[in-house]
Amino acid sequence: MRHSLLRKFQGTILGAVLGDSTGLQYQRQLLGIPPQTADLQSILQLTKHQQLILSGTKFALNSGNSQMLSGADSSASGRLAVAWTKSLIRCRGLDLKDWRDTWEGFVKSEIYPRSNTEFQSVLNPCEAAIAALPCAMFFHENKAKLREKIMLATDVLPAENKSELQTAILAFGYAIARSLKQRLDPATAIEQTIAYLKTDNPSTELLLQVQILLEQKADLETAATHLCKSASALPHKQGESEKKSQTNSIVNQGNLLPIALAFYCFLSTPEDLRLSVVRAARCGIAGQLTCALTGALSGAYNGAAAIPVEWRQLSSAEVESQRLAEGREPSLWGTGSDVKIVELANNLFSVWAGVYNPSAGMDSTALARAVAAPYVIRPRKI
Numbered sequence: 001m002r003h004s005l006l007r008k009f010q011g012t013i014l015g016a017v018l019g020d021s022t023g024l025q026y027q028r029q030l031l032g033i034p035p036q037t038a039d040l041q042s043i044l045q046l047t048k049h050q051q052l053i054l055s056g057t058k059f060a061l062n063s064g065n066s067q068m069l070s071g072a073d074s075s076a077s078g079r080l081a082v083a084w085t086k087s088l089i090r091c092r093g094l095d096l097k098d099w100r101d102t103w104e105g106f107v108k109s110e111i112y113p114r115s116n117t118e119f120q121s122v123l124n125p126c127e128a129a130i131a132a133l134p135c136a137m138f139f140h141e142n143k144a145k146l147r148e149k150i151m152l153a154t155d156v157l158p159a160e161n162k163s164e165l166q167t168a169i170l171a172f173g174y175a176i177a178r179s180l181k182q183r184l185d186p187a188t189a190i191e192q193t194i195a196y197l198k199t200d201n202p203s204t205e206l207l208l209q210v211q212i213l214l215e216q217k218a219d220l221e222t223a224a225t226h227l228c229k230s231a232s233a234l235p236h237k238q239g240e241s242e243k244k245s246q247t248n249s250i251v252n253q254g255n256l257l258p259i260a261l262a263f264y265c266f267l268s269t270p271e272d273l274r275l276s277v278v279r280a281a282r283c284g285i286a287g288q289l290t291c292a293l294t295g296a297l298s299g300a301y302n303g304a305a306a307i308p309v310e311w312r313q314l315s316s317a318e319v320e321s322q323r324l325a326e327g328r329e330p331s332l333w334g335t336g337s338d339v340k341i342v343e344l345a346n347n348l349f350s351v352w353a354g355v356y357n358p359s360a361g362m363d364s365t366a367l368a369r370a371v372a373a374p375y376v377i378r379p380r381k382i
Contacts, residue, residue: 015299023291
């Protein structure tokens with residue numbers, strides 16, 4: 001293999017986290033906000049060529065009911081991904097009760113910190129794809145099991161259009177799985193992904209447009225503008241009854257743009273993670289989400305070695321400066337350190353591989369780890 005599977009696990013999570021951080025930094029530059037200013041708009045200000053008037057208003061990637069990207073913080077879905085990764089490690093697989101408890105606890109603590117007797121929080125497809133990333137990694141071996149587990153895992157998420165939400169997550173998860181297995185061919189990735197989805201909806205329509213843009217070798221500005229226009233035109237291609245049913249839908253066509261852009265940015269420069277993520281940031285659309293999705297795709301394909309060292313250093317330095325200056329909670333998806341992210345990826349890989357005691361660190365005296373098929377060797381219960 002060109003890259004070890006462990007390095008690919010590390011690259012997937014680290015690429016997503018540092019992509020998120022890079023997108024935020026670029027977003028601040030475009031908005032003219034000093035680096036340590038917390039009051040960020042959740043949606044990136046569109047660059048000049050992207051200021052498209054769609055149905056009388058500019059594209060908004062969030063619904064009014066979505067809580068995850070409102071306000072200054074748009075990394076909540078990343079922190080949920082970390083929490084769900086810990087659930088997979090803790091339970092040595094997908095335990096639906098623990099998975100659901102983790103989600104409900106996260107909603108109450110992160111989204112609705114004040115006591116609420118009733119709450120409803122809905123992720124858009126891009127946020128849900130980031131949150132479900134560890135599930136796609138853990139079940140990457142078998143595409144049938146991948147579909148089954150993603151369906152079960154995302155069933156805990158409230159959504160008014162669950163099938164469309166899950167289709168977008170499956171598209172992203174399948175590409176991650178193919179990369180982890182060293183079977184992703186950039187030239188046929190879109191075609192294989194659509195074949196795997198076995199459906200025809202806005203997600204597949206946008207992916208088809210991405211394929212056309214790649215075949216035409218379209219530049220970044222052309223691709224971003226074309227995908228924006230394509231997303232805005234999708235509702236007009238549907239019947240009147242379908243349009244009415246989606247009028248109040250949380251999942252709308254604009255919410256699918258970051259995934260489509262992430263596929264374009266990755267597949268147009270598949271061997272260069274830095275360039276892919278920077279191009280994603282320059283799209284000017286939902287910078288953090290687009291960059292996080294692109295970083296995960298490229299990280300899974302190229303491994304941790306493709307992550308620029310200076311990105312890790314700058315991110316860690318920024319976290320420390322914010323902690324000292326503002327007393328804020330650690331960023332980088334709540335971990336506070338890229339080292340913690342790598343450790344998380346290592347532990348997830350260890351559980352996937354059947355390690356007897358994944359919590360034993362690399363410096364532990366128990367370095368000679370026992371590995372076996374799942375459920376053959378288990379921790380001793382005292």
